[in-house]
Amino acid sequence: MSVERSRLPFAPAALALALGLVFTGGARAQSLQDLYEAARGYDATFQAARALLDSAQYRTEQAKALNRPSVGLQVAATRSSSDTPYSSTLNSDTNSVSAGISGSQSLFNRANSATIDQADKSLSVSRAEFEAAEQDLIVRVAQAYFDVLAAQDTLGTTRSNKTFISEQLASAKRNFEVGTATITDTREAQARFDLATAQEIAAENDLRTKSIALDVLVGRSNVTPKGLAVPVVLPPVLPPSVDEWVLRADAEHPTVRRAALGLDVARLETEKARAGNLPTVALNGSIGKGRVSSSGDLAAPPFSFNSSGNSTNTSIGVTLNMPLFAGYAIQNRIKETLALEEKSRNDLDAARRGVAQGTRQAFYGVQSGLAQVKALEAAESSSQLALEATQLGYKVGVRVNLDVLNAQTQLFSTKRDLAKARYDVLLGSLRLRQAAGQLKPEDVAALNQLLAR
Numbered sequence: 278m279s280v281e282r283s284r285l286p287f288a289p290a291a292l293a294l295a296l297g298l299v300f301t302g303g304a305r306a307q308s309l310q311d312l313y314e315a316a317r318g319y320d321a322t323f324q325a326a327r328a329l330l331d332s333a334q335y336r337t338e339q340a341k342a343l344n345r346p347s348v349g350l351q352v353a354a355t356r357s358s359s360d361t362p363y364s365s366t367l368n369s370d371t372n373s374v375s376a377g378i379s380g381s382q383s384l385f386n387r388a389n390s391a392t393i394d395q396a397d398k399s400l401s402v403s404r405a406e407f408e409a410a411e412q413d414l415i416v417r418v419a420q421a422y423f424d425v426l427a428a429q430d431t432l433g434t435t436r437s438n439k440t441f442i443s444e445q446l447a448s449a450k451r452n453f454e455v456g457t458a459t460i461t462d463t464r465e466a467q468a469r470f471d472l473a474t475a476q477e478i479a480a481e482n483d484l485r486t487k488s489i490a491l492d493v494l495v496g497r498s499n500v501t502p503k504g505l506a507v508p509v510v511l512p513p514v515l516p517p518s519v520d521e522w523v524l525r526a527d528a529e530h531p532t533v534r535r536a537a538l539g540l541d542v543a544r545l546e547t548e549k550a551r552a553g554n555l556p557t558v559a560l561n562g563s564i565g566k567g568r569v570s571s572s573g574d575l576a577a578p579p580f581s582f583n584s585s586g587n588s589t590n591t592s593i594g595v596t597l598n599m600p601l602f603a604g605y606a607i608q609n610r611i612k613e614t615l616a617l618e619e620k621s622r623n624d625l626d627a628a629r630r631g632v633a634q635g636t637r638q639a640f641y642g643v644q645s646g647l648a649q650v651k652a653l654e655a656a657e658s659s660s661q662l663a664l665e666a667t668q669l670g671y672k673v674g675v676r677v678n679l680d681v682l683n684a685q686t687q688l689f690s691t692k693r694d695l696a697k698a699r700y701d702v703l704l705g706s707l708r709l710r711q712a713a714g715q716l717k718p719e720d721v722a723a724l725n726q727l728l729a730r
Contacts, residue, residue: 305501306501306502306503306504306729307497307500307501307502307503308502308503308725308728309418309419309422309502309503309721309724309725309728310721310722310725312418312422312491312495312497312500312502313414313415313418313718313721315495315496315497316414316417316418316494316495316496317414318496319494319495319496320414320417320494320495320496322410322413322414323410323411323414326406326407326410326411327407327410329403329406329407330403330404330406330407333399333400333402333403333404334400334403336396336399336400337396337397337399337400339396340392340393340395340396341393341396343383343386343389343392343393344383344386344389344390344393345382346380346381346382347380347381347382348378348379348380349378349379349380350376350377350378351375351376351377351378351379351565352375352376352377353373353374353375353376354372354373354374354375355371355372355373356370356371356372356373357370357371358370358371369571369572370571370572371569371570371571372569372570372571373567373568373569373570374567374568375565375566375567375568376565376566376567377563377564377565377566377590378563378564378565379561379562379563379564380561380562380563381559381560381561381562382559382560383557383558383559383560384558384559384560384595385556385557385558386552386557386558386559387548387549387551387552387555388549388552388553388557391545391546391548391549391552392549394545395542395545395546395549398538398541398542398545399538399542401534401538402534402535402538402539402542405531405534405535405538406531406535408531409531409532411718412531412711412714412716413711415707415711415716415718415720415721416704416707416708416711416716417494418494418495418721419703419704419707419721419724420704421487421490421491421494422491422502423700423701423703423704424487424490424491425484425487425488425491425500425502426502426504426505426696426700427487427696427697427700428480428483428484428487428488429484429504430692430693430696430697431480431483431484431693431696431697432477432480432481432483432484434689434690434692434693434696435473435476435477435480435689435693436477437689438473438476438685438686438689439470439473439474439476439477441685441689442466442469442470442473442682442685443470445466445469445678445681445682445685446463446466446467446469446470448678449462449463449465449466449678450463458678462677462678462679465678465679465682466678466682469682469686488500503728503729504728504729505699505727505728505729506727506728506729506730507729509699509727510727511647511650511699511702511703511727512706512727513647514640514643514644514647514706514709519636519637519640519641522636522637522640522709522712522713523633523636523637523713525713525714525715526632526633526635526636526712526713526714526715527629527632527633529713529714529715530628530632530712530713530714531714532628532631532632532714533625533628533629533632533714534714535628536621536624536625536627536628536629537625539621539624539625540618540621540622540624540625542621543614543617543618543620543621543622544618546614546617546618547611547614547615547618549614550607550610550611550613550614551607551611553600553603553606553607553610554600554607556597556598556599556600557597557598558595558596558597559595559596560593560594560595560596561592561593561594561595561596562591562592562593562594563590563591563592563593564589564590564591564592565589565590565591566587566588566589566590567587567588567589567590568585568586568587568588569585569586569588570583570584570585570586571583571584571585572584632712632713632714635712636709636712636713638712639705639708639709639711639712639713640709640712642705642708642709643702643705643706643709646698646701646702646705647702649698650695650698650699650702653691653694653695653698654695656691656695657688657691657692657695660684660687660688660691661688663684663687663688664681664684664685664687664688667680667681667683667684668681668684703724703727706724707720707724
């Protein structure tokens with residue numbers, strides 16, 4: 278039986294070129310590092326976190342003002358008149374002008390000191406929140422970046438698959454025309470071709486959607502991310518022990534640090550409540566000058582008067598306030614803060630447990646991903662050999678067209694899954710560092726080294 282042999286699938290280099298040219302339009306590809314720097318200056322969520330950190334610094338300075346001196350200026354001008362016919366002064370007019378400066382300095386106020394300490398802790402909380410926002414931005418940019426690459430790969434493999442199926446369809450039609458194949462082969466190939474066309478349309482839309490998401494995130498239009506350098510070499514997970522990752526997470530994760538700082542703030546709130554039973558001491562002082570002028574009529578000679586003069590007033594002193602009884606408000610406030618302190622302690626335990634669980638899950642996720650990549654690489658090689666063997670069997674008449682289509686579909690599905698698995702591993706490594714609280718901008722630069730130049 279004479280059967281036309283189907284064309285072999287694209288060579289790896291040709292397939293890689295096809296994937297790299299999908300929707301690029303000849304534009305210069307951009308690296309993950311470039312897009313991350315663009316997102317830092319554009320992303321609204323990250324900018325909001327930065328503004329919140331800036332506001333926390335000013336809030337801390339406001340609290341520190343409690344232990345700094347306060348100075349005020351007072352200026353007053355008054356005029357008064359009186360008309361009393363049954364007194365020695367029938368009527369009088371008085372004008373006065375005064376100006377003075379007063380100041381105070383807290384000498385001892387335990388509540389103020391605790392408030393200042395709380396403000397410092399709150400500033401540290403804001404820094405931890407900003408660090409978490411920065412880590413979240415890294416992961417979001419990487420997610421959008423690799424989503425586009427995965428969508429490009431999916432579209433590339435879908436188009437290659439469609440091209441292969443169209444060749445099989447043409448071959449089946451020719452073989453049917455010469456009587457060496459049944460109509461079944463043609464209909465099977467046509468069904469696969471129609472399905473591949475639908476998959477191509479879906480892949481094009483998915484790529485368009487993922488590209489828009491990346492553009493919006495970085496504030497640029499028609500972003501073209503660089504693909505992975507070939508051959509792809511994925512870095513191992515270091516350190517290789519999950520317990521080491523958990524220990525680092527317990528010490529460095531922003532969530533744990535926020536919870537620990539929250540416990541410190543709660544303890545300081547208890548100190549503030551107890552300070553309600555302590556005295557407060559403040560230094561007060563003032564200096565002022567004034568001028569007073571008076572004129573009027575007297576009931577007895579002389580019948581009128583007119584006088585004026587300057588005055589100077591100074592004062593300095595120490596004021597002590599000692600609370601004696603406040604209707605048990607202080608005692609109940611202490612009990613309330615102790616209960617809130619216990620809540621903060623439990624929140625810290627919950628944060629540590631949650632971070633440890635998330636770190637373990639992220640670690641085993643990356644390990645599983647690396648194993649999956651190795652399995653898919655082996656499956657890709659096996660699927661390639663299986664397709665070539667099936668094509669040979671189809672040529673000699675021991676295989677049918679459906680077998681060739683199935684083998685070809687398996688090969689391209691494996692290529693697509695392998696590409697996505699690689700991106701998942703790289704993204705998973707970032708998520709692992711985020712779960713452990715160790716994700717830094719330097720990790721973006723390290724990941725950027727894996728991309729094509």
